Amino acid sequence: MSLDQAIPDAHQALRARFGAAIQAEQATGETFPVLWLDASVWEAAHRFLREEIAAPFPLLADLWAIDESLRQHRPGQPASRITLCSHLVSLARNADLRLKLATHGRAPSIAGVYANADWYEREAHDMFGLDFGRETRRILMPPTWEGHPLLKTHYARATEKPPFVLTDRLFEAEERATITDPDLLGLPKLRDGEELMVLNFGPHHPSTHGVFRILLGLDGEEVVWAWPDIGYHHRGAEKMAERQTWHGFIPYCDRIDYLGGVISELPYLLAVERLCGITVPPRAQMIRVMLCEFYRIMNHLLFYGTMAQDVGAMSPVFYMFTDREKGHEILNAITGARMHPAFFRIGGVAMDLPTGWDAMVRGFLDWMPARLDENERMVLRSELFRARTVGVGAYDTDTALTWGTTGPGLRATGCDWDLRKLRPYSGYEQFEFEVPLGQRGDIFDRTRVRADEMRESLKIIRQCLENMPEGAVKADHPLTTPPPRGAMQKDIETLIAHFLQSSWGTVVPAGEATGQIEGHRGLTQYAIVSDGGTQSYRTRIRTPSFAHLQMIPKIVPGMTVADLVAHIASIDFVMSDVDR
Numbered sequence: 001m002s003l004d005q006a007i008p009d010a011h012q013a014l015r016a017r018f019g020a021a022i023q024a025e026q027a028t029g030e031t032f033p034v035l036w037l038d039a040s041v042w043e044a045a046h047r048f049l050r051e052e053i054a055a056p057f058p059l060l061a062d063l064w065a066i067d068e069s070l071r072q073h074r075p076g077q078p079a080s081r082i083t084l085c086s087h088l089v090s091l092a093r094n095a096d097l098r099l100k101l102a103t104h105g106r107a108p109s110i111a112g113v114y115a116n117a118d119w120y121e122r123e124a125h126d127m128f129g130l131d132f133g134r135e136t137r138r139i140l141m142p143p144t145w146e147g148h149p150l151l152k153t154h155y156a157r158a159t160e161k162p163p164f165v166l167t168d169r170l171f172e173a174e175e176r177a178t179i180t181d182p183d184l185l186g187l188p189k190l191r192d193g194e195e196l197m198v199l200n201f202g203p204h205h206p207s208t209h210g211v212f213r214i215l216l217g218l219d220g221e222e223v224v225w226a227w228p229d230i231g232y233h234h235r236g237a238e239k240m241a242e243r244q245t246w247h248g249f250i251p252y253c254d255r256i257d258y259l260g261g262v263i264s265e266l267p268y269l270l271a272v273e274r275l276c277g278i279t280v281p282p283r284a285q286m287i288r289v290m291l292c293e294f295y296r297i298m299n300h301l302l303f304y305g306t307m308a309q310d311v312g313a314m315s316p317v318f319y320m321f322t323d324r325e326k327g328h329e330i331l332n333a334i335t336g337a338r339m340h341p342a343f344f345r346i347g348g349v350a351m352d353l354p355t356g357w358d359a360m361v362r363g364f365l366d367w368m369p370a371r372l373d374e375n376e377r378m379v380l381r382s383e384l385f386r387a388r389t390v391g392v393g394a395y396d397t398d399t400a401l402t403w404g405t406t407g408p409g410l411r412a413t414g415c416d417w418d419l420r421k422l423r424p425y426s427g428y429e430q431f432e433f434e435v436p437l438g439q440r441g442d443i444f445d446r447t448r449v450r451a452d453e454m455r456e457s458l459k460i461i462r463q464c465l466e467n468m469p470e471g472a473v474k475a476d477h478p479l480t481t482p483p484p485r486g487a488m489q490k491d492i493e494t495l496i497a498h499f500l501q502s503s504w505g506t507v508v509p510a511g512e513a514t515g516q517i518e519g520h521r522g523l524t525q526y527a528i529v530s531d532g533g534t535q536s537y538r539t540r541i542r543t544p545s546f547a548h549l550q551m552i553p554k555i556v557p558g559m560t561v562a563d564l565v566a567h568i569a570s571i572d573f574v575m576s577d578v579d580r
Contacts, residue, residue, distance in 0.1 A: 010090070010097045011035055013053050018045060023078055023102075028512050029274055032096035036078055042101050042108045046086065050113055055092035058401040061523060062087040062542040063110075063120035065128040067152045072531050073510035078102040082128055086110070086117075087514075087527070087542070091401075091415070094422050106131045116404035119550045127151075140231040140579060143177045149239055156243050180215055185227055191219050203232050207310060207565045211575045214552065214564075221560045226553045230546075233579040241539035245505030246272055247346060249536065254340040256541060257577040259302060261295035261331065262288070263519050265344040267526045268539075270425060270515030272346055275508050275530055276479045281472045284348035285427040290361075290464035291334070291343065292426075292517075293457040297368075298327050299520040300450045300457075303572045307447055308379045310569040311388040316378045323371050330360045346506065347480030352473045361465050368458055372451070380448060389443035393555055393567035396441055403554060404547030407522025408453065409571065412438035412445040419518035430467075433459050443570040450572070479506050505534030521545055521572055545577035 008016075011033040015022050021041040026034040037045055049057040066083040068074065080102030088097045101107055107124075109132040111117040122139040124130045127150035138145065147154050155161055182189055182198055189196055197218040202208030211233035217225040237256055241249050253264040266288060273280065280288075301324045305317030328338045334357055335341035335350075343350050379385050395405075397413040410417055418435045420428040436452035438445025474480055482501055487494045510532035516525045522544030529538040548571050556564050 009033070010049065010053065010057065010093070010095065014045060014048070017048055021045075024076065026077060026100070027075075030098070030512065030514055032098060034098045034100065034512075036100045036102065039101060039103070039108060042099075043110050043113060045099065046088075046110045046113045049088055049097065055090055057088035057090040057097060058398070059089040059091065059406075060086060060110075060114035060116055060120075060404060061089050061096075061406075062525060062527070062540070063117055063124065064527070064540045064542075065124045065130055065150070066529060066538045066540075067128060067150065070152050070531075071537065081105065082130060084124065084130065085527070085540075087525070091417055103130065105129065106133065108132070109134050115402050115554075116547055116550055119546065138231075140234045142174070142231070144173060149236060154239075156239055180227075180229070182215070182217065182227075185215075187215075187217060187225050187227060189217070191217075191224055194219065196224055201561075201564070207568060209573075209575050211579070212549070212573075214568075216561070216564075218561070221562075223556050223559050223561065223564055226556045226564075228549050228552050230549065230575075230578050233575040235576070235579065237580045238539055238541055241536045243535060245534050246508050246536065247501070247506055249539070250344065251340065251342040254342055255576060256543060256580060257519070257521070257524075257545075257574055258339060259295075259299045259574055260520055260577075261298070261339060262291050262335070262341055262343050263295050263517070264524060265342070266292060266426065267515035267517045267519075267524050268528070269344055269346060270517070271513040271526045271528045272508060272515075274513040274515070275511050275528070276346070276477070276506075277509075278347045278475050278477045278479060280348055280426070280475055282427065282469045283352075283471045284473045284475075286464050286468055287349050287353065287473065288344060288426050289428060289431070290461055290468075291331070291341075293460045293464075294327055294331055296457050296520045297454050298324055298331075299572075300454050301327075303450055304375060304379065304447070304454075307566075307569050307572075308382075308385060311385055311566050313379065313382060313385060316375060319371070319378070320375060323368065326364055326367060330357075330364055333357065333360060345474060345480065347477055348472070348474030353468075358465060358468075361461065365458055365462050365465070369455070372454060376451060380444075380451060385447075386444065388563075388566055389447065389570075391440065392443050392563050393446075393559070393570060394440050394442035395551070395555055399551075399554065400441070403551035405522070405544075405551060406547070407519065407544055408446055408449040409522065409548060411435065412449045413441035414439050419516060419523065423516070425517060431460050431463050433457075443566055446570045446572075479508070507532070507534055519544060521574075521577065522548070541580050543577040543580060545571075545573035545575070546580070549573055549578060 018041045021038040023036040028034050063086045068080050081104045084101040084107050086099045107130055121132050122136055125136040126138045126140050129148040199216045201216050202213040203211050213229040215227040237252055253268050256264045301320045305320035308316040332338050335343040397415045400410045400413050414437050433456040436449045438449050482498050483494045488498050508530040510530050512529050514527045525542035527540040528536055531537040
């Protein structure tokens with residue numbers, strides 16, 4: 001008997017358990033159910049799905065809000081000023097479920113059910129002013145900020161406000177706002193009657209990338225407690241999405257994770273293409289896969305070298321930058337850029353592969369295996385590296401899922417969860433590759449998994465090289481942007497379409513859609529809302545780094561400060577991926 005036959009659908013189980021409190025099932029183009037709940041069962045329903053249902057939903061992948069005040073197309077949906085959405089994942093079912101709550105400014109908290117809901121609720125409070133009935137601090141904006149940036153009434157450009165003038169009084173107020181009192185955070189100042197040292201670790205520290213701060217309570221070199229503080233790098237990409245055309249937002253995707261290149265473009269475009277009903281041609285899909293795997297290798301090489309550097313091995317990072325340079329030369333030749341190519345398009349890619357691409361890719365494939373062997377000898381077989389990483393910063397699968405950890409950080413615990421295998425997209429079902437797993441979930445295994453993933457990415461790239469199909473690199477669809485230039489020179493209708501799309505923008509049908517991929521750091525998800533216009537009504541960007549940093553206070557107590565440096569390096573976060 002299959003799982004589907006043995007276990008009822010989650011939305012059916014919810015209806016059986018909560019009856020009329022399940023207000024409606026929203027008709028969407030999603031591949032999973034979307035249910036509207038009454039506020040009275042919001043917390044209970046999440047607890048039921050996480051703890052009571054067969055094949056539960058242990059992963060809260062995301063939680064976000066939508067300001068509905070200017071929405072025009074909401075057929076059959078409950079009246080709401082702000083809609084709260086939670087996205088749950090069941091690994092056992094390989095299934096998702098989205099729950100929605102219509103609010104008028106207040107919502108029940110589920111932080112007591114899903115531990116990682118804390119930061120997401122703080123973000124919803126910060127960006128939308130939602131009241132969760134508990135003390136909620138701002139998380140991305142400074143305490144002195146006025147208003148809630150993702151409300152439709154909040155300005156999007158600095159030019160919409162009077163010129164900024166930094167007075168002495170304002171400077172002093174901002175300075176006072178940076179002072180963090182452990183008492184106000186509920187953090188102890190004493191341990192066994194002895195006073196703890198309270199230390200600001202970052203933001204101006206190499207291992208915290210200069211824009212991430214951790215407040216530490218130290219007993220000598222031992223970390224007693226840790227309190228992460230983000231928001232120093234906030235750029236408002238989700239707000240920017242509301243004023244860019246659908247096509248014009250693509251370059252911003254590269255900068256969500258500035259080390260991921262085209263990888264963050266893909267989930268955004270998968271969502272847009274689902275709304276538009278666009279099928280991407282096979283050649284364009286394979287080009288997308290090949291480039292994503294190149295950028296996966298580029299990121300993992302940077303992680304690998306700096307991870308070794310953070311535990312005292314100075315040489316490996318220089319060798320790995322040599323390898324990255326060879327990869328970036330190929331990416332530059334194909335896309336015209338190294339780090340921010342903005343190469344994918346609605347319905348395909350910007351242009352076909354250049355002449356000689358195959359020789360360049362083949363040369364890279366011949367170069368890298370021996371280099372990976374040498375890197376492994378320098379790092380993973382090093383007694384220094386093993387002494388600093390084996391058994392350090394370990395956590396199990398349940399802990400990882402409780403805190404929203406995905407990607408290599410989850411697979412290092414032995415959990416075989418990779419969307420490329422379990423939910424193939426962009427043609428990944430055509431490729432043969434393995435999913436590397438760890439056992440202990442420690443720093444060493446997190447490094448080992450990424451090192452092995454590079455070898456599997458090389459396998460995928462080689463299959464792209466050997467099996468690249470012929471054909472178009474962009475869908476023949478009126479909503480692809482822009483139409484082929486050759487057709488514009490011969491056909492007046494195509495020329496008109498190009499003019500309208502370039503000057504006005506692509507009109508995407510009203511609706512909601514989600515794009516998910518297995519990014520180099522974990523689950524990357526774009527949930528978009530179109531109101532039938534040339535711009536996104538709401539673009540929600542779920543990034544793995546935001547979730548992964550939240551687990552720090554759970555893992556690091558008992559570590560030394562030196563181990564803390566190694567642990568946060570093993571998370572492989574990038575702050576642009578956190579402070580979206």
